[in-house]
Amino acid sequence: MSTEESDNSLNRISLVNPANRLIYLKLIELREIYRNKSPKLCLSLTKAITSLKRYPLPITNLREIFIIAGIGGQFYKHLNRVIKDKTPTVEDDDLKKHRISSLYRICEFMQMNNYFNAVSTKSYRPPTYSNTWTFLCILGFFSDSNNEANSRLTLDDISSMFNEFSKIFPKAKLSSFGFLKILTNKQIINFKRQGQEVVSHDDFQYRYKHRYTYGLTEEGRELVESLLSKLDVPLDNIKATFTKIFDITNGIVTNRSNNEFVNIDSYRCSQFDSPDSVSNLVTKTPTRTLTVTDLSNSHRSDSRTDHDNQMYFKNLRDRLKIKYGIDVFAYSDYEIITVVDKRELHDSNGKYFVKLTNLFKDANKSLVFKQLPLGDVVWIIKMNLPTQNEHFHINGGDGYNIDGVGLGPKGKCSSNNKSNKSPNKRSQEDPEEQDWYVLDWILERKTTIDLNSSIMDGRYNEQKLRLLNLRGFNRVIYLFEDSPLEQVTNKFSKLGQRALNYKAIKTSKINTKFVSGFNVINTSSLSHSACMLLYFHLAIESYFKEKFRTMRVMGDFDLHSFISKNHYTFSRFKDENRKRFKLTYSELFGRQLRCIPKMGEQLTSAILELWPTPYLFYSVINKLTLDEINKAISQLKRKCKMSKQVLESCRNLFMNSSCASSHLEVDSDILGEQKSA
CATH class of the missing domain: 3.40.50.10130 (Rossmann fold)
Structure with missing residues (x-):
């Protein structure tokens, strides 16, 4: 029965992700070992084998194997103990030997299999213009895979170079270095303290990150080359510019004036006369080039050191000012x-x-x-x-x-001074x-x-x-x-x-x-x-x-x-844009009507056409009824009526006003005199 199960499992290996097939075979082997000695562990391994067939993604590290159903916490602890060379506490010596040997097989595969490490490195790809992407690109322009001292960079060096890098890639950012632990665990970068050998990635301490110098491993160099190959900017121009800026930093230029030796036109490097081939994307930094931190330890004179530091930190604004003769960033005018x-x-x-x-x-x-x-x-x-x-x-x-x-x-004291000003204030x-x-x-x-x-x-x-x-x-x-x-x-x-x-x-x-x-x-x-x-x-x-x-x-x-x-x-x-027009009598009357609640736009325009003055409108609301007013309005504009509430508001506004009544008395006297004459 056991042989039939193992044969069926081997026949279904095509259902497993190619990156997980070796793990699949190891789990089958472990199940055969524990079949008669530990039925519970054998059952959990069977669940793990079934789950691994349905798991579509490649397993890249030991923690991800804990996701598979059937591998519980105890099995995961045994894996960690084997990795750290610790013996699991088991009473049966034979079972202990089998567990150690069997678990070590899968752990050895997880850590040392070349194919698995290749899958792990290729599957990791930082997002473009992210902090990790910027760090790797800057490190790729200067770092050397042989880990020579003059090609390794500190975090201060990378931060300084980011000022130039951001001019070429404005979307790039470098706000933190929290990704260093991830890159060291994936063996993409290596680090060491000054004067010491390269330290193992297990000994990396984030709080001492500024004390280390960083370089790329072979896997990291392949990753950086794949990142740089997908950029639209000519890489040779960038490398030539960065190299010349870096050479200016380390005293390769002569003691001439700034306008003579800093020739920005020489920074231009086309793809045809590029010093490096396109195939070798990430080149080694020249051996004569020093890091920024080494400048302070050089035996040159203090004046020359200050001059070189000033040239290194000269930003884009100063270089463009030298090139064009004007300060292109100035806005003092x-x-x-x-x-x-x-x-x-x-x-x-x-x-x-x-x-x-x-x-x-x-x-x-x-x-x-x-x-x-x-x-x-x-x-x-x-x-x-x-x-x-x-x-x-x-x-x-x-x-x-x-x-x-x-x-x-x-x-009030200022108002007196304001009144004493000349009338020609506008001039x-x-x-x-x-x-x-x-x-x-x-x-x-x-x-x-x-x-x-x-x-x-x-x-x-x-x-x-x-x-x-x-x-x-x-x-x-x-x-x-x-x-x-x-x-x-x-x-x-x-x-x-x-x-x-x-x-x-x-x-x-x-x-x-x-x-x-x-x-x-x-x-x-x-x-x-x-x-x-x-x-x-x-x-x-x-x-x-x-x-x-x-x-x-x-x-x-x-x-x-x-x-x-x-x-x-x-x-x-x-x-x-000043108000040049003056309100006419009709416009002023229309604004007064619009201030009455529920006096609409169409009703106002109809009143202005029928009775364009307040006196005529007063005489209408005084003599005519609401139905007669609405009949006159509907002849001019259909579906436009005056409500009873609006009529009462108009009467309160025009008929109860003392000013309106006085004007009406004067107008009536004038009309009486005209009729008698």
């Missing part, structure tokens, strides 16, 4: 400024003003309060920035200061704003209560129309500041009939985004809104910094001419 409408500072305690000024002052960014014709926040670029460190300022001419304790509007402010150019972003901030009020009085639709016809801006942003529900409910209760439903406010927000096509951002509080403005400032600053840097590198670039051609000046923005 312009400044990004956030301009906030000073009419937004309407809170009584000045919390919004204090929060904004503190945030921008801590970030060392510019903030100005001006009266804007449209929008609440705009961003401008100021040309010809002075060299003195005056990055943060509040425009004192507009009545705000940050000196002293009082953050907020100035007192005095023009020189300050001559070099101000408006960028593409404009932001409109709306709290929940402000949104409710602007919808009721019609300002919301008017602002959206003006923003749609805005000149000088390509990106319009609506910032909706949602207050807590309790606070909104309390304020809405004070508004009475002028309060909208909360769902109606949500609908207006959705229409702003999907119908009007504006960008919508939601914040939770006043502090959140202030932080969002600072975030916008930093994002815009970073965007233009990278844009101008690229344009400087690509060719001749005049910043002032580019800005003046593509952006409006601040004075032009104020002139062209």
Whole structure:
């Protein structure tokens, strides 16, 4: 019976993963040994054999074998003890011998089988641009498989080289070294202390990681070559550049001036005149090259050592400055400024003003309060920035200061000084704003209560129309500041009939985004809104910094001419977007009607066409009934009717007003005189 089971098991070996077939055979052999001596262990091995047939993945280490059903904790402990040369405690000597010999067979296979180690190494592949990937690639450019001292790198060396590596691969990251234990266990890298031999991977201590020097093993070199072979960047150019930078570090250049010996054009190396062949992807670092840590121990003069260290840590900004003759990263000739409408500072305690000024002052960014014709926040670029460190300022001419304790509007003493100014104030402010150019972003901030009020009085639709016809801006942003529900409910209760439903406010927000096509951002509080403005400032600053840097590198670039051609000046923005029209009598009357609760848009337009003045409308609601009014309205617009509640509101507004009654008495006297005449 046992021979039949073993034959059936051997016939089904094709169902097992090829990487696990040797383990499968060892388990069959162990089951034959324990068949008559330990029935429980034999039963567990049978379960393990059956489970191994269904396990689709290759087993790469000893811990993974514990996943297989049938191999319990006791069997796993025996495996660990055999590996550590510890004898399992068993009373029967024969059973102890069989267990030791049989378990050692499978452990020996798990640790020493070449095919299994090859499967283990090939199956491990770090994600591209991860910490492990970056570490292995940098180590692959300089490390030597012979573990020579002058080709091994410390973690400080790798961190320094990462500054150059990240310029070639911007997505690469190297934030931690928690992967070192994994790489040593998989025998991809080796490590040693300075002045000692290569240490076994079992002796690796993570807390002493900065004391070791690291190199690649043969398996690790194969892995690195497979990683580098799948990159789109020419590897020979990278290696040539890295090697020359590394050679500059170690004093291979002569004692000439910086412009003479640091020739960045010589860093360019095409694939045709590359010093290394494509087949040998990872080459050995020259023997004359030293590590960065060895520079301090060299016998050269102190001045030469400082010079070489300075050359090694010279970043991309300095090298490009030498090559192009200009600092492509410099942005001292312009400044990004956030301009906030000073009419937004309407809170009584000045919390919004204090929060904004503190945030921008801590970030060392510019903030100005001006009266804007449209929008609440705009961003401008100021040309010809002075060299003195005056990055943060509040425009004192507009009545705000940050000196002293009082953050907020100035007192009465400042109003006297303001009144003594010359009437030609605008001409005095023009020189300050001559070099101000408006960028593409404009932001409109709306709290929940402000949104409710602007919808009721019609300002919301008017602002959206003006923003749609805005000149000088390509990106319009609506910032909706949602207050807590309790606070909104309390304020809405004070508004009475002028309060909208909360769902109606949500609908207006959705229409702003999907119908009007504006960008919508939601914040939770006043502090959140202030932080969002600072975030916008930093994002815009970073965007233009990278844009101008690229344009400087690509060719001749005049910043002032580019800005003046593509952006409006601040004075032009104020002139062209200022309200130039005055309300007509009909428009003013229409706004009054829109303030009446449940007075719709169609009903308002019908009333304006039929009775365009308040006097005519008063005479109609005084003489005609509701049915007669609706009959006249329906002839002009179908399905448009005035409700009884709207009629009562109109009568309360027009007939109970003392001002309206006085005007009506005057008009009646005039009409009587005209008739008598």
